[in-house]
Amino acid sequence: xxxxxxxxxxxxxxxxxxxxxxxxxxxxxxxxxxxxxxxxxxxxxxxxxxxxxxxxxxxxxxxxxxxxxxxxxxxxxxxxxxxxxxxxxxxxxxxxxxxxxxxxxxxxxxxxxxxxxxxxxxxxxxxxxxxxxxxxxxxxxxxxxxxxxxxxxxxxxxxxxxxxxxxxxxxxxxxxxxxxxxxxxxxxxxxxxxxxxxxxxxxxxxxxxxxxxxxxxxxxxxxxxxxxxxxxxxxxxx
Numbered sequence: 001x002x003x004x005x006x007x008x009x010x011x012x013x014x015x016x017x018x019x020x021x022x023x024x025x026x027x028x029x030x031x032x033x034x035x036x037x038x039x040x041x042x043x044x045x046x047x048x049x050x051x052x053x054x055x056x057x058x059x060x061x062x063x064x065x066x067x068x069x070x071x072x073x074x075x076x077x078x079x080x081x082x083x084x085x086x087x088x089x090x091x092x093x094x095x096x097x098x099x100x101x102x103x104x105x106x107x108x109x110x111x112x113x114x115x116x117x118x119x120x121x122x123x124x125x126x127x128x129x130x131x132x133x134x135x136x137x138x139x140x141x142x143x144x145x146x147x148x149x150x151x152x153x154x155x156x157x158x159x160x161x162x163x164x165x166x167x168x169x170x171x172x173x174x175x176x177x178x179x180x181x182x183x184x185x186x187x188x189x190x191x192x193x194x195x196x197x198x199x200x201x202x203x204x205x206x207x208x209x210x211x212x213x214x215x216x217x218x219x220x221x222x223x224x225x226x227x228x229x230x231x232x233x234x235x236x237x238x
Contacts, residue, residue, distance in 0.1 A: 002113055005038045009082030009093040012045040019054050022096055029102045039064055042085055044078040046070040076183025080176060092163040100161045100203040108163035108201060117168050117196035121160040125202035132207040150231055151189050158185045168196055182226040
């Protein structure tokens with residue numbers, strides 16, 4: 001197997017309780033991958049607690065760890081900031097708690113080396129653990145049905161961890177505008193439009209944020225608006 005280099009984007013906000021141990025565990029895992037020459041861990045952070053100080057301390061002794069400050073709130077803003085700062089040809093975006101498990105990182109890199117352009121973590125597949133609260137699973141299922149109907153994506157999970165070739169994403173980076181979770185769907189919309197090679201990889205999903213304060217009703221309305229706005233903007237792009 002050919003060796004490669006990786007930029008790992010980890011999304012972080014107010015994670016002072018887990019950030020140190022999670023970074024050290026991530027470094028240990030990446031060091032174990034014999035097909036990686038070099039790697040960088042980009043902590044894309046928008047915190048008000050001690051998270052930035054902890055990451056900066058670790059970065060002093062671990063050159064691969066880099067603190068990247070995000071100017072706006074939102075998953076999308078953090079991912080875009082990570083893309084703009086990544087320097088290696090393969091990029092993986094995940095939560096700081098690695099809810100997919102570390103195996104997704106290594107296995108998705110292998111798929112990229114086989115010739116795929118984008119690897120998607122597919123949650124909720126038969127035989128795999130998915131401990132998200134029932135209402136979040138239900139919303140996710142409804143959301144994915146809707147975006148597949150509107151954009152003909154033929155993808156079962158459009159909002160989980162993702163690994164991709166950086167050069168391919170940069171070709172439409174300027175069209176990625178959302179600062180929230182819809183950004184992940186935006187990436188897949190343009191990937192399909194460009195006929196990129198996508199692979200869905202079933203993964204476990206360990207949701208440690210069962211106390212999430214997201215209000216499904218208002219969140220659903222917001223996401224529906226974003227879907228319709230994107231559909232309209234795509235018609236104007238033609």
